[in-house]
Amino acid sequence: MIHAHWLTPAFHPSYVRLLCVLMRRRGVTTATLLEGTGLEWERLVDSGAAIGLPQIRPLVHAALTLSGDPALGLEFGAAIPVSGHGAVGYAAVASRDVRQALETIVRYGRLRGSALEFRLATDAAHTMLQVRERIDLGVARVPLMETVLVVLVKLLESLVGHALEEMECALPYPRPPWVESYRRRLSGRLAFGADCMELRLPHPLLDLPCLTADLQGYAAAVQECEKALVQLLGEGNVLQQVRARLQGRSDALPTCEAMAAELHMSTRTLLRRLKQHGTSYQALLDEGRKEQAQWYLQHTARSVESIAEALGYQDTSNFSRSFRRWFGVPPSAFRQRKNR
Template sequence: MRASVSTAQDLGMPAIYLHLLAELLRSIGVDEQDLLLRVGLDPARLDSTDLRVSQPQASEFVTRAIIESGEPGLGILLAKELKLPLHGALGTAVMSSRTLGDALELMTRYLTLRVPHLQVRKRENAGLACYQVTCDVDLGPLHGFIMDAMLFGCVSMGAQLTGSVVDGLKILRRGPEPAYFRRFRSQIPVPVEFDATENALVVPAARLAMPVRFTDDQLAASSRAQCEEALRQLTEDAGFSCRVRRVIETSHPFPPKLARVAGTLFVSERTLKRRLQEEQASFQQLVDEVRLDRAGDLLRNSGLNLSQIADALGYADAANFTRAFKRWTGTSPSQYRTQADRSATPAQQALAAD
């Protein structure tokens, strides 16, 4: 029996995907800002390749997006927008691979970095390579959305890598063809077979030798090393305090109340405090860590004055923020900003001026 999303290990979802979905919603007339705020997500924090959103919040946002847009084919629409650079180090590693087969091998190994709980298994038979996609949790109504985005996104990314749609490629889907798919069939450049025994990408084995347009051996090696490190860190960061921090990092309003974070993670306030104590952490400590990270970023990379930064971080005034920042760092915000300006490169200074 598979676990549910709410009870499975929460590795988070890359925030950039929700940002992309929000932009897609806006293009079809949905007030994406209002929807994000109702889920408790800060729209300004999602445009990041580094942050991850807690899976309960990501699931709630996607579910509401499908309902309020009235578009069950959102996963297919999102797949069209998935450009390789959006996938972080994995996207870079895939783009710099030598062959299509190498790129698919990277996807098989590192998919967890981008879509937690999905696994890809490869097998070859009768001249065909089959990449079966399975999920170790019960996604419920999100299953179709995730599989649409994953499989149709692979078709699009294969074309990005080789310069054209991979000849002979096809998609297998479990279950009957959903009614909404008829509206999209003519837009999908490969055969899609429903009522299959698995969800899979099938490609002629000979096509795996197709060269990738952006091959760069040095970049491939360095980005693969980044993927290995990211996978190790993601696995180590699976503790409860990391789950709490993910919610804090992307919450609106900031800082979030303890009760709201507990509700997002489906635990009581008492349980949240106890589980943090077991990991030698506290809710306030995590809030302060996020505040410090945000404060440093705003001081280095924005033109906001101290009062505006204090407001963004949830302080009553600049004096309270200044005292807290000095307690954390031993220097005042103004001194920190001056030092950062002096050490910035000319290019960084030009970006900050913009």
């Protein structure tokens, strides 16, 4: 887990507003819920500024205490409408198929919660949507992860129109005493104690068309998301933009020329601006390749040759040299060591 500064913005204020509504239905006034959090209802309604962990932690603690319900996160996730996720939610439900919906979540999920990172990974039979914590969520961790879990499952099931019995959900914490609340809201298999939250979907499921597909609606929502993403990352910080675009990709990592085209600049300009930040595209590409190589060896049975090809290496020997430079051992030895 990456521990960022505790004042880092965490979640969009719409979720705090929706939590206030849910608690009012349970008989808890908004003033009581927000007491001691540093949040005010009037500002929540008028502002679009992200809410940081110093407010989220006491807010979640208060909601759990006042409700007396340790499974409140599950109920909250089920209560959030698609509109609560803004343009990201609209883009996901308007996607062509499940694959495009997952890719949309991975690319734009940070717009709704920069405390979380969404990634896609694959093995021989499954595609995995992973949710990793960028910062220490503290007391809010389990209820927030429960909320995100239900939101994602509910979204995916709405896209295909039926329960996803074949999906596996893994959670990064021990099995809670209220596990039956999970079973009442979720279909498919559950596992606890994982490295991160992970929704495992059989490959054929990704090709299912979305019942709510809307080509024009998707294009409009994505355009809005792209504008917000540029603003979030900082238009002038090309380093952040490149790193963000390399993260969470399920396809081959782009060449420098392809990345420059994605950023609407020349290759020469991209290289010059990265040099101003003290790095190069090759160094950033190595970061992405290192992470993907490690995951493939730990979580799939793919051969070293297949992994090298997937990462864009012309031959296996070049990949093996790079891997030894990263981890001090060849890929085969790394896999054996991790599987003991």
